Amino acid sequence: MLIVTSNEIPGHRIDAVFGEVMGLTVRSRDIGSQMLAGFRSLGGGELPEMTKALYESRQEVMARMVNEAQQRGANAIVAMRFDTSEMGTNWTEVCAYGTAVYVLPLGEGEPGATGQSIYLTKTAAQQQSQPNPPAPPAPPTQF
Helix, strand or coil: CEECCCCCCCCEEEEEEEEEEEEEEEEECCHHHHHHHHHHHHHCCCCHHHHHHHHHHHHHHHHHHHHHHHHHCCCEEEEEEEEEEEECCCEEEEEEEEEEEEEEECCCCCCCCCHHHHHHHHHHHHHHHCCCCCCCCCCCCCC
């Protein structure tokens, strides 16, 4: 799944738009991590416990968003964004959202083609021109 924060993908043409997709999670903060982070914040610097929690939340919402896009038949997401907000004193909402689309790489000679899109179209053409290899023989059955 190709995911970009831009509205277009260089070297690709958007062939279909499936609409907005998102992934969402609401996390409560572990009281132990919260207390440890509170003590660390007195000295300044990064709070590894909170960084880890936010990183894991973002990975989770990205996976949910990708799953929703795949279920709709998309192969890319454009205009992807994250949104994070506090809900109450101990809850944090993390959301990833974007527009699910189906894109086609532009081939050599097409306006807007890039080196990557030309490579993708050539590779796809080569795979289609090769005959399918014969299926391996079935294992012998034993009685």
